[in-house]
Amino acid sequence: MKRRDFGKLASIGLAGFVWSPAVGSAQVKEIRMIEAGGKSGESIEEGYIKPFTARTGIRCVRESPGSLGKLRAMVESGKITAALFELGSGSLSQAIPLGLVEPLDWAAINPQPMFPEARTDHGLGYQYFSTVMAWRKGVKAPRSWADFFNTRDFPGKRTVPEYPHYCLQFALLADGVSPDKLFPLDADRALRKLGEIKKDIAVLWKAGAQPPQLLKDNEVQYAISWSGRVVGEPAIEMTFNQGMYDLSYFSVPKGVSKDEKDAAMKLLHEMTIAKNQARAAQVVSYTGPSPDLEALLPREKFSEFPTVKQNKSVQWQQNAEWWRVNGESVNKKWEQFRLNL
Amino acid sequence: MNGLAFVAPLLLVMIGAFNAPILYMLALGFWSKAGGFTTAHYAAVFEASVYLKVLASTLRISLIATVANVLLGYPLAYWMSGLRPTGQLVAVALVITPFWISILVRTYAWIVVLGNAGLVNSSLLALGVITEPIRFLYNELGVTIGMANVLLPFLVLPLFAAMVRIDGRLLQAAASLGATPATIFWKVFFPLTVPALGAGALLVFILSLGFYITPAILGGNRVSMISNLLDKLINEIPRWEQASVISTLLLIVTLVIFALYRRLDRSAA
Numbered sequence: 001m002k003r004r005d006f007g008k009l010a011s012i013g014l015a016g017f018v019w020s021p022a023v024g025s026a027q028v029k030e031i032r033m034i035e036a037g038g039k040s041g042e043s044i045e046e047g048y049i050k051p052f053t054a055r056t057g058i059r060c061v062r063e064s065p066g067s068l069g070k071l072r073a074m075v076e077s078g079k080i081t082a083a084l085f086e087l088g089s090g091s092l093s094q095a096i097p098l099g100l101v102e103p104l105d106w107a108a109i110n111p112q113p114m115f116p117e118a119r120t121d122h123g124l125g126y127q128y129f130s131t132v133m134a135w136r137k138g139v140k141a142p143r144s145w146a147d148f149f150n151t152r153d154f155p156g157k158r159t160v161p162e163y164p165h166y167c168l169q170f171a172l173l174a175d176g177v178s179p180d181k182l183f184p185l186d187a188d189r190a191l192r193k194l195g196e197i198k199k200d201i202a203v204l205w206k207a208g209a210q211p212p213q214l215l216k217d218n219e220v221q222y223a224i225s226w227s228g229r230v231v232g233e234p235a236i237e238m239t240f241n242q243g244m245y246d247l248s249y250f251s252v253p254k255g256v257s258k259d260e261k262d263a264a265m266k267l268l269h270e271m272t273i274a275k276n277q278a279r280a281a282q283v284v285s286y287t288g289p290s291p292d293l294e295a296l297l298p299r300e301k302f303s304e305f306p307t308v309k310q311n312k313s314v315q316w317q318q319n320a321e322w323w324r325v326n327g328e329s330v331n332k333k334w335e336q337f338r339l340n341l
Numbered sequence: 342m343n344g345l346a347f348v349a350p351l352l353l354v355m356i357g358a359f360n361a362p363i364l365y366m367l368a369l370g371f372w373s374k375a376g377g378f379t380t381a382h383y384a385a386v387f388e389a390s391v392y393l394k395v396l397a398s399t400l401r402i403s404l405i406a407t408v409a410n411v412l413l414g415y416p417l418a419y420w421m422s423g424l425r426p427t428g429q430l431v432a433v434a435l436v437i438t439p440f441w442i443s444i445l446v447r448t449y450a451w452i453v454v455l456g457n458a459g460l461v462n463s464s465l466l467a468l469g470v471i472t473e474p475i476r477f478l479y480n481e482l483g484v485t486i487g488m489a490n491v492l493l494p495f496l497v498l499p500l501f502a503a504m505v506r507i508d509g510r511l512l513q514a515a516a517s518l519g520a521t522p523a524t525i526f527w528k529v530f531f532p533l534t535v536p537a538l539g540a541g542a543l544l545v546f547i548l549s550l551g552f553y554i555t556p557a558i559l560g561g562n563r564v565s566m567i568s569n570l571l572d573k574l575i576n577e578i579p580r581w582e583q584a585s586v587i588s589t590l591l592l593i594v595t596l597v598i599f600a601l602y603r604r605l606d607r608s609a610a
Contacts (some may be wrong), residue, residue, distance in 0.1 A: 069576035094579065162562040163577075202479050203561035219457050219478075328578055335570060336391045339398060341563045 028263045030059040033084035034071075036248070037064030039228075039284040040127070047280025047288075048126075048270040055270075058263050068094055071253060075100045080256045083264040089320035090165055090327070092123045092249045097324070101251040108265035111272035115307075117317065118289030123249030126271045129286045130227040130245045130306040130315060131166050134211065134238035139221045145242055148222060149174035149193060151200045156221030158197065159214050162204035164334040165323045166244075168194070170224060173242055179316035187330045191337050198341055212236060228285045231304040240311040246318040247289075281305060367592075370585035382582040392570065392587055399567040400594070402481065402556070403549035406488040410545050413489060414496040415538065421497075422504035433501070436494050444491055448558050451487055452478065479561030487559040488549055495548065496541040503537030536606060543602050547595055567591055 035041050041062050049060045063082065068091040074080060087095060095101045101122045111119065118125030133148050135141060139156055142148045148158075149171065161167045168190035169182050175193045177186075194201075202220050205211055211225035215236050223230075230238045250268060252261055270276050277288025278296035287293055287307040294308050302308055306315070323330075373379035386392050421432045439447060454460050455477035462474040477483055507530065515525045553568035562569070567587065574584035 067576035068579050069581075072579055072581070091577075098579075159561075201563075204563060206557060206562060217452075217456060217458055328580060331573065331578060332389045332391050335395055335565065338563065338565050339391065339394055 028058055028259045030061060031083040031260050031263050031267070032061045032063060032081060033086070033250070033264075033267075034063045034066035034082045035084075035086040036066065040248075040286065043127075043280040043283035043286070046283050047276045047278075048267060051273075051276055052267045052270045056263070056266055058266075060267060067091075068100075071095060071100050072098065075254050078255060080253050083252060083256050083260040084250050084267065085253050087123065087249050087251050089125075089247050089249065089318055090323050092120075092251060093320040093324040094327075095251065096122050100254055102254050102256065102261065104252065104268070105261070105265050108262065109268045109272070111269065112274065113291055114272055114289040115291060118247060120249070123251045124268050124271060125247035125249050125289050126268075127248040127280075127286045127288060128245055128306045129248065130240060130243045130311075131161070131170075131224060132227050132230070132238050132240055132243035133170075133222065134215065134225045134230040134236050135222045136215045136218065136220075137235050137237055141237060142222065143239075143241070145170050145174040146176075148224075149197055151197050154222065156200070157202040157219065158200050159203040159205050159211050159220045159223045160194075160201055161224055162206045162338075164330050165318070165327065167224060168330070169244060170242075179242070182316070183319045183322045185319075185322060185326070185330075187326075187333050191333060195337065195340075201341070204338070227304075227306055231285045232301070240306065241314050243306075243311075243315045244318055245306050245312065245315045246320075248286075366585050367589055368585075369582055370589055372582065382586050386583055386586045386590075392583075393590075395565045395570050396567055396587070396590060396594070398565045399550060399591075402484060402488075402564060402566060403546050403552075405481065405485055406492065406549045407542050407546040409485050409489045410492055410496050411538065411542055414493055414500060414541070415534075417493075418497050418500035418504055421501050422507075429505075433498075436497050436501075439490070440494060444554055447490060448487055448555055451483070451490070451559055455483065455486070478559055479563060481560070481564055483559035483561075484556050484564050487555040488552060491555065492545045492548055495544050496538075499537045499541045499544075500534060503534050507533050539602060539606060543599065546598070550591065550595060 033044075035044055041064055045062065049062070053059055066086055068087070071085050071087070071091075072095075074082070085101070087101075092101070103121050104124060106119070109124070111124075115125070133142060133145070136156075140154050142150075142154055147154055151158075160170075164187070168185060168187060171190040171193040172182055172186065173179065175189060203210065203214055205214070205223075208226045208229050211220075211223040212229050212233055214220045215223055215230075216233075225238070227238065227240065227243065230236045250271070252264055256264070271288065272290065274288070274290040274292040274296055277290050277293050281287050281293070281297060285301070285304045287297075287305045297305060297308065303311070305311065370382050371378055371380065373381065417436075421429055421436075424432060452459065456462065457474040457476075459477075461477070462471075465471045466474065477486065511529055511533075512525055515529045520528065551568055552566060553572070556562070556564045556566045557569060560566075571584050571587060574580045574587070
């Protein structure tokens with residue numbers, strides 16, 4: 001091939017590349033989502049993407065992991081590479097004032113009944129997860145956070161999250177604050193309480209896979225952990241009692257094309273259907289936002305799920321909005337605390 | 342002109358993919374939300390002394406790791422330089438091998454070796470040497486061990502190369518003049534390896550400053566280092582402006598250390 005021909009071909013190819021979104025705009029064939037990955041991602045595939053593709057013929061490609069930094073980079077660069085972005089409740093409330101997410105079109109989502117906290121202007125809460133206490137089978141079982149923080153009567157090493165917003169509330173509960181009085185949160189008091197047991201905190205974990213592994217390896221005997229990581233583990237016991245439930249949301253990055261957003265709304269609709277949520281819950285022990293889900297879950301695994309009535313009623317909800325406003329100042333205190341460990 | 346034409350694509354890639362983003366990152370620290378120049382982000386970082394303390398902690402851990410590396414690496418390189426060629430080949434291969442293994446795998450392997458139920462502790466317990474496991478991990482000791490493991494080749498290889506280049510006749514001359522082996526080592530051999538030792542140690546130190554995985558896993562996140570803080574400021578909170586300020590400070594500290602080294606190096610020569 002002569003060079004000029006190649007140039008001609010390349011320019012045709014380039015033109016095709018540039019124009020293809022416009023040509024295909026009448027009908028989106030594929031959308032992309034960024035999600036947390038792992039088992040959770042598989043549950044999205046199984047529970048929601050399969051019925052979505054069956055109904056609409058649109059494929060959905062998953063990518064992971066996501067972070068608030070990634071979303072910000074995507075939106076600020078103007079290159080929107082995903083129509084749906086999974087955000088934790090804290091990240092979502094950070095993303096809204098930064099202008100990183102579009103309002104959802106709830107008329108287009110046309111949701112089936114869902115818990116009120118899962119339906120927000122900018123995010124659909126698709127998955128409940130809890131932060132709970134867990135311990136190695138065989139050690140003295142704690143019944144409250146006061147027990148968890150009592151290292152004299154409950155001797156053993158602890159692991160707690162290296163995220164102040166998944167940790168400090170439990171220190172306050174141990175110090176006698178009642179769940180409805182946690183916010184506004186007294187970070188100094190919480191860190192003082194945490195400081196009392198700092199000799200017994202072996203590890204501050206960042207990855208959800210760490211606490212179950214540390215418990216199994218007998219590196220620690222007690223852990224604050226995400227519920228889905230420890231339920232059903234034969235060597236580990238846990239309780240939802242005084243646990244914190246929280247939501248993961250799906251949002252739409254600002255600047256996504258209208259057609260992709262429309263397709264994304266159809267996928268979000270699938271996430272409100274109880275039957276789909278039950279299928280997702282078979283892959284990972286986290287539950288969707290439908291109040292009707294309870295009836296569809298397998299009886300023998302009932303106690304594993306964060307939102308069945310017996311579990312949800314003994315827990316309390318994370319306050320993402322408070323963390324949005326105060327996260328930065330608490331983080332400074334947290335770093336100071338870590339320096340003194 | 343012709344030369345430039347050949348270099349131009351690479352130059353453009355370097356400027357576009359590497360230099361421009363760094364300049365953008367530096368500029369971000371002086372950018373206000375309204376779009377003008379501001380020093381507010383710097384003021385905020387200096388006001389919150391804790392971020393500077395994390396920087397100081399990072400420098401301290403890096404220094405410890407560097408000293409550990411020198412104490413391990415110098416004797417190793419010295420021993421290697423005295424081997425016969427085949428022995429040297431095998432030794433170099435053994436030193437380089439860890440480069441082919443992912444840093445994550447190596448870091449987690451230390452948990453298997455040094456954990457409470459790990460190889461070392463269970464052996465010592467079985468032998469009755471200790472009655473309860475030694476805590477190697479989730480403290481500065483664990484971080485130092487992990488960092489020394491990852492960084493050792495960066496020190497040993499340049500040091501080894503410098504040592505085998507030393508003219509053996511110099512040592513023989515010193516011996517013929519009646520110097521003892523210790524004198525020969527300290528007065529002749531060691532000074533000749535100082536430039537390579539300095540360069541290797543500096544390389545190890547600078548690489549240590551950016552460590553993320555090792556302190557997170559082997560330090561159990563109890564050991565504060567700057568990368569972990571930056572990750573938080575970029576991905577979790579997000580305060581990119583403050584992250585930019587801290588990165589800039591880290592860059593300045595690194596450059597100052599580098600300049601000091603250059604000055605020392607020149608005065609030594």
